[in-house]
Amino acid sequence: xxxxxxxxxxxxYLHATRLxxxxxxxxxxxxxxxxxTVLLKEGTQIxxxxxxxxxxxxxxxxxxxEVGLLYSILSVVRxxxxxxxxxxxxxxxxxxxxxxxxxxVSPRGPLFVLNSRASAPWRVLTNLSIIAIxxxxxxxxxxxxxxxxxxxxxxxxxxxxxxxxxxxxxxxSAALWAVQxxxxxxxxxxxxEFASYPLNIYGTVVGAILTVxxxxxxxxxxxxxVLLAKVxxxxxxxxxxxxxxLVSALLVASSLxxxxxxxxxxxxxxxxxxxxxxx
Amino acid sequence: MADWGRYLRGAIxxxxxxxxIFRANVVSQLTGAVFTAFLLIAFWSTLFxxxxxxxxxxxNAMIVYxxxxxxxxxxxxxxxxxxxxxxxxxxxxxxxxxxxxxxxxTVFMDALGEVVARVFIRVIPYALxxxxxxxxxxxSSPLTTVSIPSFLVAVVSGALAVGLSxxxxxxxxxxxxxTAGQLYGLVVARRELARLTSGAFVPLxxxxxxAQGVAAYLPFQGLFHVPxxxxxxxxxxxxxxxxxxxxxxxILVFFAIALAVWRRASRRIEVQGG
Numbered sequence: 001x002x003x004x005x006x007x008x009x010x011x012x013y014l015h016a017t018r019l020x021x022x023x024x025x026x027x028x029x030x031x032x033x034x035x036x037t038v039l040l041k042e043g044t045q046i047x048x049x050x051x052x053x054x055x056x057x058x059x060x061x062x063x064x065x066e067v068g069l070l071y072s073i074l075s076v077v078r079x080x081x082x083x084x085x086x087x088x089x090x091x092x093x094x095x096x097x098x099x100x101x102x103x104x105v106s107p108r109g110p111l112f113v114l115n116s117r118a119s120a121p122w123r124v125l126t127n128l129s130i131i132a133i134x135x136x137x138x139x140x141x142x143x144x145x146x147x148x149x150x151x152x153x154x155x156x157x158x159x160x161x162x163x164x165x166x167x168x169x170x171x172x173s174a175a176l177w178a179v180q181x182x183x184x185x186x187x188x189x190x191x192x193e194f195a196s197y198p199l200n201i202y203g204t205v206v207g208a209i210l211t212v213x214x215x216x217x218x219x220x221x222x223x224x225x226v227l228l229a230k231v232x233x234x235x236x237x238x239x240x241x242x243x244x245x246l247v248s249a250l251l252v253a254s255s256l257x258x259x260x261x262x263x264x265x266x267x268x269x270x271x272x273x274x275x276x277x278x279x
Numbered sequence: 280m281a282d283w284g285r286y287l288r289g290a291i292x293x294x295x296x297x298x299x300i301f302r303a304n305v306v307s308q309l310t311g312a313v314f315t316a317f318l319l320i321a322f323w324s325t326l327f328x329x330x331x332x333x334x335x336x337x338x339n340a341m342i343v344y345x346x347x348x349x350x351x352x353x354x355x356x357x358x359x360x361x362x363x364x365x366x367x368x369x370x371x372x373x374x375x376x377x378x379x380x381x382x383x384x385t386v387f388m389d390a391l392g393e394v395v396a397r398v399f400i401r402v403i404p405y406a407l408x409x410x411x412x413x414x415x416x417x418x419s420s421p422l423t424t425v426s427i428p429s430f431l432v433a434v435v436s437g438a439l440a441v442g443l444s445x446x447x448x449x450x451x452x453x454x455x456x457x458t459a460g461q462l463y464g465l466v467v468a469r470r471e472l473a474r475l476t477s478g479a480f481v482p483l484x485x486x487x488x489x490a491q492g493v494a495a496y497l498p499f500q501g502l503f504h505v506p507x508x509x510x511x512x513x514x515x516x517x518x519x520x521x522x523x524x525x526x527x528x529x530i531l532v533f534f535a536i537a538l539a540v541w542r543r544a545s546r547r548i549e550v551q552g553g
Contacts, residue, residue, distance in 0.1 A: 033464030040471045048481055055333065055485045056326040178303035187311035193480075194318045202321040 016116035038126040060201035061232045065140040071196040072134035073220040077160035083123040087115030088165050091172025092181050143227050156223035159248035163219050166251035169259055176262030191216055200235040207235040218247045290392025298400050312349055316409045319345035320416050334484045339421040340511040346409045347507040348479055353401050355444045357393045360466050363452030383541050390445045424511055433510035439526040440502050446533035456544040478504030498529040
């Protein structure tokens with residue numbers, strides 16, 4: 001045990017996730033339900049998309065399988081973020097509960113420790129379902145997944161994880177000023193639900209917001225447009241998808257800056273922990 | 280009974296203070312409601328572009344329904360399970376059960392206080408703002424699809440939806456006694472079950488017939504679908520009375536289950552330390 005603090009970052013990450021796993025397994029019922037909810041969540045969202053597409057077959061020039069592709073890319077990104085780097089997602093709640101102080105005194109750096117403790121790599125097993133759905137949507141959309149396409153898909157998925165991580169880090173950093181930002185976090189979740197559908201159906205103004213201000217479009221919409229070589233039904237330009245890695249790098253850098261800047265003015269929030277509802 | 284009234288007044292006062300203490304969050308809540316309504320209006324406007332009406336629903340009625348979901352979400356999202364789970368995890372539940380008012384009643388009144396506070400602080404201002412927004416975005420008057428009688432019946436149905444949601448959440452919250460206070464999986468499972476069949480995003484009339492048939496046997500349509508269908512006049516007369524009665528029956532069923540689960544759970548209270 002004594003060697004963990006002095007060991008390498010990878011060993012620390014493994015140790016923290018092992019502890020996290022044990023803690024979550026305190027209640028077997030809750031743990032089993034969590035696994036079931038992954039499938040339930042996918043099922044619910046896919047059912048809703050199916051119902052909308054049955055009633056309204058023309059969805060901004062995107063076919064059912066193409067919309068499925070949009071959803072599955074977003075879902076894979078979301079699942080891998082919470083599995084491996086869940087720290088930014090948890091940050092707002094940690095600040096609100098006054099628990100950040102514990103992370104600040106760690107020699108490893110608060111964000112690294114938070115990522116280690118909030119991640120759940122064992123969820124990769126439950127993520128296999130959404131990877132299978134992504135593979136089916138790719139095939140049915142007519143995408144030929146040669147080496148080049150597979151490499152660009154992998155790059156876009158990794159960039160998507162970085163973009164989503166950064167967006168949550170911005171929200172979590174806002175908590176360093178405002179303490180309670182649950183409404184912002186809820187809004188980001190809500191926006192992701194709308195991002196399961198093609199951005200062009202929301203019109204230019206909303207599309208611009210979801211491209212520039214809250215760039216969730218770079219997680220799934222523009223990358224999918226590139227993979228599909230889509231011309232019609234693409235807001236602004238399909239070539240924007242090629243900028244996805246650049247956008248993710250910029251967002252990671254700026255969100256880390258926001259977090260560091262927030263830490264400088266952060267005063268412990270533990271006085272409010274426990275007694276407040278988060279909604 | 281006077282104790283209960285005093286407790287409820289206190290719960291409303293606390294809820295108002297809690298709701299307004301974090302100003303930035305109040306602004307974010309408002310921004311979130313406006314942006315969500317904006318997205319929903321854009322979404323349905325696109326889908327209705329080629330049709331004057333779908334399943335007998337005009338675009339204006341659909342927009343009123345969509346804004347209604349934003350407003351109802353505010354009062355149905357009162358976090359009863361999280362509060363219960365936190366108290367069980369921390370052990371505070373041992374203190375709560377020693378109050379002169381039965382603990383399940385205090386949980387319900389806390390939730391009621393929160394709902395009353397949210398109606399005045401959020402729902403009414405949001406309704407005025409989103410109503411105006413819908414007129415600007417659609418360049419028409421979606422609110423003219425709502426009649427005063429249907430509005431009043433929808434308010435009654437909305438109140439029943441709050442009762443339904445509260446007792447439903449109490450059942451799941453009390454399960455924290457069996458899960459060492461950990462509820463995340465159970466809460467998400469409950470939310471997902473309700474999200475699909477409550478009409479919160481896609482109204483049930485757009486579902487395939489067989490799925491509508493299944494949803495009719497579930498209690499969740501009483502959360503969004505019934506109040507909002509009454510609001511836009513899609514459910515009226517005998518159908519509306521039948522739907523309201525069903526909501527009331529489901530409330531009684533959930534109330535009975537919540538009470539039974541609580542009675543079993545209260546035998547599991549353990550106190551450590553002193």
